[in-house]
Amino acid sequence: MNHLTLARPHLSRRARAIWIGLVALLGFGAAGMVLAVDPVELQDPALQARYRSLSHELRCMQCQNQSIADSPVGLAGDLRREVRELLVAGRSDDEIRAWMSERYGDFILFRPTFSWRTAWLWLAPGVLLLLGVGIAVRIVRQRAALAAVAGVEDDDESLT
Amino acid sequence: MNRFLLPLGAFVLLVVVLAIGVSRAPEKSVIPSALLNRPAPQFLLPQLGSATDFDSRRMQGQWYLLNVWGTWCVGCRTEHDMLLEIQQQGRLPIVGLNWKDEDGAAVQWLQELGNPYAYVALDREGRVAIDWGVYGAPESFLIDPAGVVVYKHVGPITAEVWQREFLTRLPPPAGDGSTPLAVPQLPPVGAVPPAAVAGAGAAS
Numbered sequence: 462m463n464h465l466t467l468a469r470p471h472l473s474r475r476a477r478a479i480w481i482g483l484v485a486l487l488g489f490g491a492a493g494m495v496l497a498v499d500p501v502e503l504q505d506p507a508l509q510a511r512y513r514s515l516s517h518e519l520r521c522m523q524c525q526n527q528s529i530a531d532s533p534v535g536l537a538g539d540l541r542r543e544v545r546e547l548l549v550a551g552r553s554d555d556e557i558r559a560w561m562s563e564r565y566g567d568f569i570l571f572r573p574t575f576s577w578r579t580a581w582l583w584l585a586p587g588v589l590l591l592l593g594v595g596i597a598v599r600i601v602r603q604r605a606a607l608a609a610v611a612g613v614e615d616d617d618e619s620l621t
Numbered sequence: 622m623n624r625f626l627l628p629l630g631a632f633v634l635l636v637v638v639l640a641i642g643v644s645r646a647p648e649k650s651v652i653p654s655a656l657l658n659r660p661a662p663q664f665l666l667p668q669l670g671s672a673t674d675f676d677s678r679r680m681q682g683q684w685y686l687l688n689v690w691g692t693w694c695v696g697c698r699t700e701h702d703m704l705l706e707i708q709q710q711g712r713l714p715i716v717g718l719n720w721k722d723e724d725g726a727a728v729q730w731l732q733e734l735g736n737p738y739a740y741v742a743l744d745r746e747g748r749v750a751i752d753w754g755v756y757g758a759p760e761s762f763l764i765d766p767a768g769v770v771v772y773k774h775v776g777p778i779t780a781e782v783w784q785r786e787f788l789t790r791l792p793p794p795a796g797d798g799s800t801p802l803a804v805p806q807l808p809p810v811g812a813v814p815p816a817a818v819a820g821a822g823a824a825s
Contacts, residue, residue, distance in 0.1 A: 523756055535721060539750075543748075543751060562655065563655060564751060566653065568652050
């Protein structure tokens with residue numbers, strides 16, 4: 462009992478630390494959202510939604526591991542401006558993606574289009590999965606066969 | 622025996638794939654241009670030292686180098702002496718695309734370091750650079766007389782790069798190579814138009 466009451470505040474202190482950590486993490490996330498690099502909003506909410514998703518799909522060519530929506534770099538801002546203008550001009554999402562890859566290559570698309578050059582990118586995971594499943598099935602069958610044999614041997618042993 | 626063959630095979634495959642990846646790592650940061658072997662984008666931009674705009678179509682019918690630069694770009698300073706040397710060699714004119722820069726700063730830069738450019742087009746908003754797929758300065762494009770992008774180099778041109786990547790793509794020089802190209806000369810940078818000078822004044 463005494464032990465428990467002693468242990469409790471200790472535990473709760475740890476729990477509190479964890480909670481503080483989690484809340485701090487959430488806070489950082491929220492701060493990141495507040496400090497979003499792109500303050501520009503389009504008038505039309507539908508266009509704004511498409512603008513949001515498109516700018517998250519396009520790679521910032523200078524930083525390479527950020528989308529143009531997340532990057533404060535000058536070129537990313539210029540590319541966002543182009544996306545906005547193309548949207549307002551009534552271009553479709555696919556047309557805008559094509560417009561970008563015409564200039565910067567497929568590399569600018571975080572979700573590459575399916576072509577003979579990118580086919581392996583799209584197909585490799587499926588092929589590897591099938592391969593893995595095939596190997597797993599074979600191993601399981603072999604093990605099952607072995608276990609059956611071993612089981613028979615066990616029975617034999619228990620009989621003697 | 623067969624039990625070890627598959628993992629060993631997989632391991633060897635992995636080693637080969639990784640070895641290729643590691644040996645090619647330095648090129649990874651350089652993204653191949655989508656413009657290669659395609660017509661260079663045309664553009665019309667204000668130019669430094671002239672009241673008339675620069676029309677890229679005037680470069681049709683000759684080899685030229687399009688060099689993307691800015692006074693804010695460290696690599697461009699590194700490259701500058703090489704550009705001056707290329708201009709001295711006279712094998713082809715260099716068109717400067719001054720990317721997202723201030724006119725005044727550009728004028729000052731060329732006055733201080735020398736002007737290797739036959740023309741300097743001012744891409745103040747960075748739109749032409751996007752058409753050319755530019756993602757970092759300096760970048761240099763080699764364009765043939767048909768207006769096709771033959772080669773793109775990202776980063777400063779060094780003597781070695783010039784020799785290996787550009788000169789090998791150019792046709793051999795006509796005659797003994799001593800005849801300089803008929804490159805329209807940019808007026809001395811001192812004689813820039815009032816607008817640019819005013820810009821320089823405002824910048825300093």
